[in-house]
Amino acid sequence: MKDVMTKKQMTALEFRLSIPRYLISKGLSTLFPHRLFPKASCLHLTQVPTPILPSPDWVHVKVEACGICGSDLNALRGNESYSMEPYSSFPAIMGHEIIGRTEDGTRVAVENILPCCTRDIVPPCRHCADGDYNLCGHFIDGKVAPGVCIGFTRGLGGGFSEHVVAHKSQLFPIPDSLPLHSAVLVDSLASAMQPVATHAPKNTDTVLVIGAGIIGLNTIQCLRAIGFTGTILAVARHVFQANWAKKLGATHIIKNIYNDVAQHTHARVLKPIMGPPVLEGGVDLVFDCVGSSQTVDSALRVTRKRGKVVLVGTAGTLKMDASPIWFKEIVLTGSAMFGQTTIQEKRQRTYQHVIDMLSDGRLSGNGLVTHEFPVTDYVAAFDAALNKVRHKSVKVVLTN
Ligand SMILES: [Zn+2]
Ligand SMILES: [Zn+2]
Secondary structure (H helix, E strand, O other), rough: HHOOOOOOOOEEEOOOOOOOHOOOOHHHHHHOOOOOOOOOOOOEEEEEEEEOOOOOOOOEEEEEEEEHHHHHHHHOOOOOOHHHHHHOOOOOOOOEEEEEEEEEOEEEOOOOOOOHHHOOOOOOOOHHOOOHHHHHOOOOOOOOOOOEOOOOOOOOOOOEEEEEEEEHHHHEEEEOOOOOOHHOHHHHHHHHHHHHOOOOOOOOOOOEEOOOHHHHHHHHHHHHOOOOOEEEEOOOOOHHHHHHHHHHOEEEEEHHHHHHHHHHHEEEEEEOOOOEEEEEOOOOEEOOOOOOOOHHHHHHHHHHEEEEEEOOOOOOOOOOHHHHHHHHEEEEEEEEEOOOOOOOOOEEEEHHHHHHHHHHHOOOOOOOEEEEEEEHHHHHHHHHHHHHHHHHHOOOEOOO
């Protein structure tokens, strides 16, 4: 059976790194941020051999659906940080938010990270030994090509194709009763649950969530799912995103970040001679799900002394005033992907927390998957994902 699968060709969206194409895509995305130029991009719809198993501990998974992630869009638009380039290998079949079926028919979510145990590295690195495998020190070593995750790693297939190979440790059974449009959110929910559970606020805290794309919206619903009853202020760029944020648990939508945060936290707005305002007082905790120079700069300005700003899902090269980090002793930190977290005194892998919560109703798909396309219709799919206002898109998925 496996030999047959390895000989078979499959349709796949392949990312072939070409410096000229990457730079052209970067230039075009600056001019047209909401458009994909498929002919100029590094993306190719092609036929490739079904991937072979790197070791007997790996299995074939037939892909049912795979979400388009913001990191996919960044790669296609040439906006991925250069510092991440060593942690990938090409050509790679894109797609890492994967729901599929193993050869025995079990429906699974594929946790896409490629730490020591998937690379046959013994003994594991210190972070893997502690269970924090999202911080693995061997993403570039071992039996598998360099890469943090499936979708940006050569030789493993990917979610934007018919088959992917996965290490047994990456498989999480999904009940067939869970709708596909809920199951396919497991990965993006885990990306939000990891920082929320790691930096869980007290119920007396005021939390600011910046950004109301899928990660921001998931952050809001994860805060409520772990039982947070305090105030959530949310910054949403578009009206339809603001409506989602309210529906999922935001207390107030913020329009003017300085005045509105000051009003809701009883802080004072101080206006320097030059530059944006800064608050005396402010929120206790910020989840910045945008990670731009402007959002991080304003997050630091509206956070109280000894508060915390967490970069969720993304980051890049920033230009900001770091004075508040020093003057207000703010902790600025990040949260990478997902590993293990403790929620209501239960420590387990974050993927499992999310699957449990989707199964018992603490989390819900909520209709956040707004668009579904076959892989062959990828141009329309990426257009829907990039042009959020026109399509009112939240999560776009590709299916087979
Ligand atoms: Zn992702
Ligand atoms: Zn490791």
